[in-house]
Amino acid sequence: MIINAKGGSGKSTLATNLASYYASQNAKVVLADFDPQESSLDWLRARPKSRPLIQGIAAYKDGLKPSRGVNYVIIDAPASLHGPKLTEFVKKAETFILPVLPSPIDMRAAAAFIKEIKSTGPISRKQAKIGVVANRARGYTNIFAQLDEFLSGIRGVTYTTALRETQNYIRAAERGMGIFEFAPGATGVDREEWKPLISWLGSKRSH
Numbered sequence: 011m012i013i014n015a016k017g018g019s020g021k022s023t024l025a026t027n028l029a030s031y032y033a034s035q036n037a038k039v040v041l042a043d044f045d046p047q048e049s050s051l052d053w054l055r056a057r058p059k060s061r062p063l064i065q066g067i068a069a070y071k072d073g074l075k076p077s078r079g080v081n082y083v084i085i086d087a088p089a090s091l092h093g094p095k096l097t098e099f100v101k102k103a104e105t106f107i108l109p110v111l112p113s114p115i116d117m118r119a120a121a122a123f124i125k126e127i128k129s130t131g132p133i134s135r136k137q138a139k140i141g142v143v144a145n146r147a148r149g150y151t152n153i154f155a156q157l158d159e160f161l162s163g164i165r166g167v168t169y170t171t172a173l174r175e176t177q178n179y180i181r182a183a184e185r186g187m188g189i190f191e192f193a194p195g196a197t198g199v200d201r202e203e204w205k206p207l208i209s210w211l212g213s214k215r216s217h
């Protein structure tokens with residue numbers, strides 16, 4: 011589940027790129043869009059027929075039923091989930107990815123949200139793992155250094171990676187593809203940045 015209380019942090023970007031990555035590895039992937047804005051579903055509509063198939067679900071209205079023979083279910087969560095709704099919602103997943111932007115407002119919101127999500131039942135009982143991702147990183151800026159330090163210091167969550175800000179994600183979004191589906195030359199840096207996140211997702215333990 012890709013989740014964060016704040017809109018615009020990169021939830022749909024991560025959800026769609028992850029779906030594209032696993033699909034390119036020949037996995038059967040479901041992309042469940044719980045956001046009525048349908049960004050993930052729009053992305054799927056733009057996806058070329060020649061690319062590996064990803065099954066989209068308009069989960070915000072149709073719900074999410076267990077699907078047989080599926081390797082990965084990726085949930086694109088809506089923004090502004092709090093309180094009892096959040097507690098109910100997190101039961102749908104066992105692994106959580108939170109993208110956070112290098113901005114004071116986003117960092118504050120993320121700190122509050124991480125506190126809240128950690129206090130929900132399944133997560134507080136350590137049955138789930140949480141990874142954070144610094145998104146739209148611009149190296150060597152003061153605000154990125156602050157984000158990096160902030161994410162490194164949160165207890166009980168893994169700081170998995172930092173993804174740079176690049177037009178590659180914009181192009182990928184337009185074309186219904188992921189950065190892994192573009193020529194390695196253009197996206198080599200980005201692929202490297204995804205590696206630690208993907209290996210963390212594949213690991214059993216949270217740390």
Ligand SMILES: Nc1ncnc2c1ncn2[C@@H]1O[C@H](COP(=O)(O)OP(=O)(O)O)[C@@H](O)[C@H]1O
Nearest residue numbers: 017018019020021022023146174175176179180
């Ligand atoms: N690393 C990035 N580099 C460049 N643009 C990005 C990056 N991550 C997200 N974006 C852009 O930022 C906007 C918001 O991202 P999105 O994934 O839609 O956020 P959310 O789903 O959390 O609202 C989109 O236009 C997206 O293309």
Ligand SMILES: [Mg+2]
Nearest residue numbers: 021022045049
């Ligand atoms: Mg979104």
